[in-house]
Amino acid sequence: MPGLSGRMSTVVKAKISKLLDRAEDPSETLEYSYQKQIELLQNVKKGIADVVTSKKRLQLQEEKYQQQVVKLDTQARQALAQGNEELARTALERKNGLQTELQSLDSQIAQLEEQQEQMTASEQKLRAKIEQFRSKKEVIKAQYSAAEAQVKISEAATGVGEEMADVGLAMQRALDKTENMRARAGAVQELEAAGTFEDLTQLGSGEDDIDRQLKSLSTGSEVDSELAKMKAELGGGAAPAGELGAGAQTTGGEGAGAGQGQAQ
Amino acid sequence: MIVRIATEGQYDVSDEDTADLNRLDNEAVSACEASDEAGFRAAFDRLLDYVRTKGTLVADDELFGSDMILPPPDVSLAEAGTEFQGEGLIPG
Numbered sequence: 001m002p003g004l005s006g007r008m009s010t011v012v013k014a015k016i017s018k019l020l021d022r023a024e025d026p027s028e029t030l031e032y033s034y035q036k037q038i039e040l041l042q043n044v045k046k047g048i049a050d051v052v053t054s055k056k057r058l059q060l061q062e063e064k065y066q067q068q069v070v071k072l073d074t075q076a077r078q079a080l081a082q083g084n085e086e087l088a089r090t091a092l093e094r095k096n097g098l099q100t101e102l103q104s105l106d107s108q109i110a111q112l113e114e115q116q117e118q119m120t121a122s123e124q125k126l127r128a129k130i131e132q133f134r135s136k137k138e139v140i141k142a143q144y145s146a147a148e149a150q151v152k153i154s155e156a157a158t159g160v161g162e163e164m165a166d167v168g169l170a171m172q173r174a175l176d177k178t179e180n181m182r183a184r185a186g187a188v189q190e191l192e193a194a195g196t197f198e199d200l201t202q203l204g205s206g207e208d209d210i211d212r213q214l215k216s217l218s219t220g221s222e223v224d225s226e227l228a229k230m231k232a233e234l235g236g237g238a239a240p241a242g243e244l245g246a247g248a249q250t251t252g253g254e255g256a257g258a259g260q261g262q263a264q
Numbered sequence: 265m266i267v268r269i270a271t272e273g274q275y276d277v278s279d280e281d282t283a284d285l286n287r288l289d290n291e292a293v294s295a296c297e298a299s300d301e302a303g304f305r306a307a308f309d310r311l312l313d314y315v316r317t318k319g320t321l322v323a324d325d326e327l328f329g330s331d332m333i334l335p336p337p338d339v340s341l342a343e344a345g346t347e348f349q350g351e352g353l354i355p356g
Contacts (some may be wrong), residue, residue, distance in 0.1 A: 116270075126272070128324035136327065159327030162268070170271035173336060 037130045040164055044123045046114060047171040054178045055112040062105045065098050072098070080230055087232070092223045108181050115174040122167045133160045267315050268330035272337060275319030288314055292344075301341045303348065310343070312337055 076091035133156050140152045268274045277285065278279070288311040295303035315334065322328060335344055 122271075125324050129327060130325060132325040155329065156327040156328035162329055166268065166270055169336070173271060173338070 037133075037160070037164075041123065041127055041130065043125065044119065044167055044171060047175060048119045048121060048123065051112055051116045051119065051178055054182055055116065058112065058181070059104055060108050062102060062109065062215060065102050065105070069095050069102070070100050076227075077230060077234065080227075080234055085227070089223060089227060092226050096223055096226075112178065112181070115177065119171060119174055122170050124165055125161075126167050129160050129163045133157065265331040266328045267319060268333045269312060270333055270336040271314060274326075274328060274330055275315050276322055277315060277319040281314075281318050283355035284314060284318075285311070296341060296344050299345070300342065304341050304344065308335075308339070 072091045072095040076088040076095070079085075079087035079091060136156050137153050138157075140149045143149075144152060265277055266274055267277050267285075288307065292304060292307040292311050295307045312334065330356055
């Protein structure tokens, strides 16, 4: 429809160059054996497997971070109990940084999940189209003259070719995103490995790179308030100003009341 | 007319809706040319919504070439600017 496309602005009227580059020439597509189309489907499957692998990797990393958050929290408490506030602060800062990282991992995993679903749907659609092409081709061959059949099969092949190109584009975009996530996850892992400490006593007084990076990630005030809370907890009843100390007393009193309430 | 939203699927849109499509498209393109990120996103989303609601999804066992191909829904302004207009485009 030349009149129509002439009035259209570029976004709509243009067929995306990327898609056109990948779309097969219909006459060429005709030469594609069923085998070749199945091969392309296998590529889509491989792409899906790639996304699944990346997702699993991120999930493993998430678990590891969660364990480390618990560990750092314990270490901060231990350090504080020993009166080493500086060390407790460092541990909390690391914990804070890891928690930020955990949030970002969460959203990345959700994105990959979505991509996996989309690609699976694309794969099924392409499979249906290839199947349809195969049976249609046979019907057309049987019903039409050679010249007519050529035209009709060509039309059908355009549909399959465009679908294949589109799935290719979708896969490329999904893999690009996954690649970015993988690169980021790898970088974080390296940072983490560089600064991991099994035992707090092994931590020297000097800051290493990871410390500075994590520190910049975390906001000082969050760490401060957490530190104060921890101090109050450790101080127990001896610290009258501690919120939690006071809270514990109140809870104790109410707890008894609540027990009675439940009994009634 | 068959409209494909890249990476999403094909829709059969009535020829009568072409004028609306054209208007929505012009809005998306002017926002894109003005490098107006929010404006482009909003206009392009309106265009996509129009195709999705007015058009009927082409069944998986139908084989058509598209009359129009729209960029993927998650296209960035930069991509829309460089890849879907100007160079690299096949006119018509």
